[in-house]
Amino acid sequence: MVIDILSPVGGRCGGIENVIRAWTKNLPRELYDVRVIHMSSGIKYLEGYDRAYAFDACEEVDINARLTHFTRNYAGFINLYGKPDICVAVNWPAMCVVADAVKRLLKLDFRIVSWVHSSIDEYEQSGFGSVREMLMADAHICISRSNERRIKELCPDAVTYYVGNPVNMQEFIEKPIDNNTLCYVGRLQDVKRVDVILEALYRARHKWKFKIVGSGESEDELKEIAAYLKQQDQVQFLGWKDSPWEYCKDASALVCASEYEGFMLTGAEALSMGMTVISTPVDGVIDYVRHGENGYFFKNEDAIGLAHLLDEIYEGKVKLYDRIDCRKSVEMYNIDNYFDNIKRILEDMR
Known part of the structure; x- marks a missing residue:
């Protein structure tokens, strides 16, 4: 054929x-x-x-x-x-x-x-x-x-x-070394709204570490924002990596703030590692991320709402989900x- x-x-x-x-x-x-x-x-x-x-x-x-x-x-x-x-x-x-x-x-x-x-x-x-x-x-x-x-x-x-979309099931991480690390994996474009995540990290009372794995036309602007917010010790720009998840093994959750997505393969791959996914409720993502089961949703452009959620997770008022359940949720893909x-x-x- x-x-x-x-x-x-x-x-x-x-x-x-x-x-x-x-x-x-x-x-x-x-x-x-x-x-x-x-x-x-x-x-x-x-x-x-x-x-x-x-x-x-x-x-x-x-x-x-x-x-x-x-x-x-x-x-x-x-x-x-x-x-x-x-x-x-x-x-x-x-x-x-x-x-x-x-x-x-x-x-x-x-x-x-x-x-x-x-x-x-x-x-x-x-x-x-x-x-x-x-x-x-x-x-x-x-x-x-x-x-x-x-x-x-x-x-x-x-x-x-x-x-x-087909998901390369990543190495399952039973428990990350550092529970206070978040990650983002993907292109750095305006529609991905990584700037909203940086603002939320600035507004949050507790200081999460944040790894950004990817590159794109918004990279320089995002680095300027992080510098302006004095996040040099908090945010790492790791650039494009052929094996991005190798750099995220210590992350507790993936955070995304996209205006739209087709399927967001990185979200499913993160779940396969056992990570909770925190995302805007865009098409594609809502097919496999379920609020209150394997992840959380926050409104588009709502940096304040994301900051509040991150503080509640940090303080243990809101939980990160069972890592085995997260992996099982994307087995069909x-x-x-x-x-x-x-x-x-x-x-x-x-």
Whole structure:
């Protein structure tokens, strides 16, 4: 079975790239020929994988012109390398339109599956398509229940599969060495709102240690904020790490303040280590973090509320959750379970 993963952008270092790389490693090559096609440069994350392709970036600003450009690119790719059995349109909902246009243009028969890796609403607000464009697909792989609901609201008969994301179950830490350490793992972007966490740490009466593992365009600004708040001895910026959890073994909890997420793989990985997760109640996260069972939610941008929660945890008024229960809460997403599910979906689509 030939499977194309068709992306409108180049790959970087992050959640979606980790999942695509997992597809290339966990779907048996003798059964699944997975071709990863990016519409701009960025296949370094698949270094060594011989079925990764990238086109030169499109300079067009208009979304329709870009989609037309993508259509020409993908049609040319198929003419050169042959048609897929299934085209998985990732990221933008509008990529389903590209796949459908190529299918019609070349008069070919293949199945189209949407696989949106963040909130559909966020893509729609950015002008990259909505559920209406996604309905060009024959079926939909959903990483959040929220995305699945959005599709079903517009088309109750749509074929949807909720899968979440594959979780590399991390080494279980029965008890951290230091109970007063928190961590954040991920990209440093404005939408991640790590600044809210820094403000909460400043407002809290008790001084938690805070490890930040990751890099991104907001890194310098966050370092300036931490310096202004005199948090040099409290906050560590560790940068991007290939094995980030090795640096978080002494952390009691993962803290996230995102404005939105697709699935937030790092939250599930933290739970697999036995950590409590403290997060804003965004789509994807609410599928596996349950307030009062394996984590806590605080309102978006609510640094005061987060500070109060951290003080109550520090003082023992609010508990950190049983580490074994935290791990069990994400077992359904472990690599083996996830890919058993993906294989069933692909066979359904054959």
